[in-house]
Amino acid sequence: MKTYKFKLYRHKKNKYLHYxxxxxxSIYNHCIALHKRYYKMFxxxxxxxxxxxxxxxxRKRIKYWQQVGSQAVQDVIQRIEKAYQIFFKQHQKGTRPPNFKKCRKYKSFTLKQAGYKFIFNNKIKxxxxxxxxxxxxxxxxxxxTLTVKRNNLGELFLLVVTDYQQEHIPIVTGKNAGWDFGLKTFLTxxxxxxxxxxxxxxQLRNKLKxxxxxxSRKKKGSSNWYRAKDHLNRVYEQISHKRRDWFWKLANQLTDEYDVLIFEDLNLDGMKRLWGRKVSDLSLxxxxEILETVATNKGKLVHYIDRFFPSSKTCSCCxxxxxxxxxxxxxxxxLQCNTTLDRDANAAINIQRVGASTLKLGDVRQSQTAISV
Ligand SMILES: [Zn+2]
Incomplete structure (x- = not known):
């Protein structure tokens, strides 16, 4: 599977896609209402x-809904179903059922086999x-599948998913490493x-500020306010693009160098509570997610250790x-062996040790690499 993202040229006609x-x-919200009512009654x-x-x-009676292809309607219903299934499985963890969405916040529709056609090189019907x-x-x-998506700036994109399988010849390096996330240093x-x-x-964070x-200085709802809001959204977008670009490059670099990469299972909510906004900035x-994708493509492995293991507090020497x-x-x-330990490096060594010992042979075989654990 491979996903391509293309930007649509700006054109008057694009309003049809927005419609x-x-x-x-509108269909989504109607379905949510029906789900809720059905549950209340039965x-x-x-x-x-x-x-x-x-x-x-x-849909035969409501003309407005005919704007959407029948497959896209099915996709809306399937999206809701998926959200409900996740809710049924994880409601103890605090997951909420799907709810109404403002039209402005609704971003895309998806078509499967029908309802669109690629013509020539860069045209699509x-x-x-x-x-x-x-x-x-x-x-x-x-x-x-084809998904038409809009962003906060009202720009439209095509997301094209194909069955293309990239062929990678796995480079076996025989190396594995544990990694610790930090605030100052991204990875150790x-x-x-x-x-x-x-x-x-x-630098971009300053721009964002x-x-x-x-x-916040503009009068809400004024045209200057809208302009400032667009600008803010553009800065957000710039950050996310740059960050993703860097992540992909780093993921490729690491998977070239190592066969198995070991991390701590993240408790993101807990970390946010402890350290505040900064963690989400780094968007670990x-x-x-990107690293796992790249690793799977290359026949490498990302392995996690239990987050309750005290990786920072344990001395890696004794x-x-x-x-x-x-x-x-x-x-x-x-206190026991008198070694001075760098917090991040020490944690990484512990993560590597625990990770390597909890690796199952099946995991390794799945990653098609032979490593010395
Ligand atoms: Zn010690």
Missing amino acids: SINASA GKHLNQFRLMKHIAKL IGKQVFKFSLSRKIKGKVK SSDSKSIESPLFFS AANRSL ATFL GYVNQKLSLQEREWTC
């Missing part, structure tokens, strides 16, 4: 196929209209490498556990 997204939002979950039948019938997009790279493989490894987070992050300040979760270690201490001396 379609808005109509999808105390049961509304079956998605019954809902599909009902909506298909209703969606419904009855032809749209032009910027073909930044060639589409390889058979197209599985058990073989004493450190990867700093790039400078442009903090300025944009936020400028917005996004990085790990195993003594320093219960008094606080978050602020960057360095500490072991």
Whole structure:
């Protein structure tokens, strides 16, 4: 599977796609209302196929809804179903059921096999209209789904998912390493490498602050306010693009160098509570997601250890556990063996050790690499 993202050229016709997204939002909200009402009346979950039948019938009468292809309607219902299934499984953890969405916040619709056609190089027919997009790279493989998505600036994108499988010849290096995330240094490894987070992050953060300040000075709803809001959204977008770019490059670099990469299982909510906004700035979760994708493609492995293992507090030389270690201490001396330990490097060594010992042979075989654990 491979996903391509293309930007649509700006054109008057694009308003039709905006209509379609808005109509999808209307269908979405109608379905949510039906789900809620059904549960209230019968105390049961509304079956998605019954809902599909009902909506298909209703769609014949409501002209506005015909803006959306029938497959996109099915996709809306499937999205809701998926959200409900996650809710059923994880409601103890505090997951909420899907809820109404403002039209403005509703972002996309998806078509499967029908309802669109690629013509020539960079043109696509969606419904009855032809749209032009910027073909930044060639589409390889058979197209599985097409999603039309808008961002906060009202720009439109095509997300094309194909069945293309990239072929990688696995480079076996026989190396594995444990990695610790930090606030100052992005990653520290058990073989004493450190990867700093790039400078442009903090530069862009200043830009973000300025944009936020400028917005707060404007009168809400005025045209200056809207302009400032667009600017703020553009800065957000810039940050996210730069960050993702850097993540992909780093993920490729690390998976070239190591066969197995070991991390601590993240408790992001807990970390946010402890350290505040900064953690989400570094967006570790996004990085790990990208790293896992790259690793799978290359036949490498990302392995996690239990987050309750005290990786920072344990001395990597003798195993003594320093219960008094606080978050602020960057360095500490072991009371038992007198070694001075760098907080991040010490944690990385522990993560590597625990990770390597909990690796199952199956995991390794799955990653098609032979490593010396
Ligand atoms: Zn020690």
